[in-house]
Amino acid sequence: MSAVGTSLTVDIEQILGSEAKELLEYSAKFPKESLHLPGPDFIDRVWSISDRPVNVLRNLQTIYNTGRLAGTGYLSILPVDQGIEHSAGASFAPNPIYFDPENIVKLAIEGGCNAVTSTLGVLGSVARKYAHKIPFVVKLNHNELLTYPNKFDQIMFAEVEQAFDMGAVGVGATIYFGSDESARQIIEVSQAFKLAHELGMTTILWCYLRNPSFKTSEKDYHVAADITAQANHLGVTIEADIIKQKLPENNGGFTALNFSKTHKKVYSELTTENPIDLTRYQVMNCYMGRAGLINSGGASGSNDLFDAVKTAVINKRAGGMGLISGRKAFQKEMTEGVKILNAIQDVYLSQDVTIA
Incomplete structure (x- = not known):
């Protein structure tokens, strides 16, 4: 399936x-030429030289070849694990049809997603x-x-073999970097990812960051570019694809909180306050884009369509690989959820939204 000829559903500029x-014409501080950017040949160009088993490459390609973004190298994934992470009532009361798992999968299919990830x-x-x-992920x-x-x-609810047995192409996991439990989580997830790769799954x-000290009276540094980027760098170290x-x-979480180590050039030469530059620094810490960066929705x-499109524009122009957006879609009527997902995908299909 190819995205060539796919018509856009929304007017992004409008x-x-x-x-x-400002968003569509901004010139990034760090050059895009240094990045491994998404594209139809991403597996051949980037992953084919890695240690990933052949079946991992096949399953990655299956994800890239599914949905409205098929053949582009970009990803639109529907994640619905909030039934546990945020409680089922808090997540599904706005639209109770999603208490039924089948509707979650239907939304991903109707919405043209590359994959669906859930429990x-x-x-x-x-x-x-x-x-x-x-x-399935x-x-x-x-x-x-x-x-x-x-x-x-974050505690293990499932084993890799169970995902393999149901026909999933991949597994996902969370590490709360900065938390008291992060060391155990790193070990658990690293071992799980090793087994997943051995079984051919991506x-x-x-x-994510979790530490009460990361939030001050002035700012919440759980979303600081420098600290989140380092979390990304730890993630690709344990071979997250x-x-x-x-x-x-x-930005400036390390300096404001006065912990860990950083360098003044991170702030003077590699980033600015512009969100595209901040997100590009996240991409740089994913081995310059060898591992794709998908930002959460x-x-x-109150303005989900605008927020979703803006986030997608920032991610794409920064050199990211797509969006993984759930609540903006499944906490609405299905037709509205599909519209949000399609609008996100339109950003990656649009030739007018370029890499900054």
Whole structure:
């Protein structure tokens, strides 16, 4: 399946409004020529020289060849693990049809996504009907919210072999970098990813930060470009094929919090305050884009179409590989959710949205 000839569903400039010119015409500080950019030949050009087994390359290509973005090298993935991460009531009450796992998979298919990622239970419950129709990515670990008082830790809910047995093409996991439990999580996920690669599955890592000290009265450095980028660098170290990261909102976390190590050139020569530059620094820390950066879509709000398109524009122009957006889509009527997903995909299909 190829995206060639796919018509756009929205007017990107109109959606961006007064921010269109700044976002679409900005020239990045760090040159794009140094990056390994997404494209139809990404597997041949980038991953074919790696140590990844042949079946991993095949399954990666299967993801790239699915949905409206097929043949572009870009990704639009529907993630729905919020039933555990945020509680099922909090996640699905806005649209109760998604208590039924089949509707989650239907949304990904109708929305033209490259893949759907969810829990072992969600995907396993409908695997025989859908695993051959859209690539499955099983999320292995989760933060549960029934421990009181709440604690923030990612624990294994599934085994790699269970994902393999249901026909999944890949597995996903989260590491809370900076948390008290991060050392154990790094070991667990590294071992899981090793086995996944041995079985021919691709790996996606949620490289999130969790530490109360990262948030001050002035700023929340959980979304600082310098710290999130280092989390990305740790993620590709354990051979995550794709990195999921929140879009950066500020910078200078290391200097403001006075911990770890950094260099003044990170802030003077490699980045600016522009979100495209901040996101490009995240891409640079994914081995200059050898591992694709997909940014998260974030929570549903009052202007989801604008927010989704803006995030996609920033990611693409920075050299990222796509978006993994859930709540903006599944907390609405399915037709509206499909519209959000298609709008995101339009950014990556549009020849007018270029790499900065």
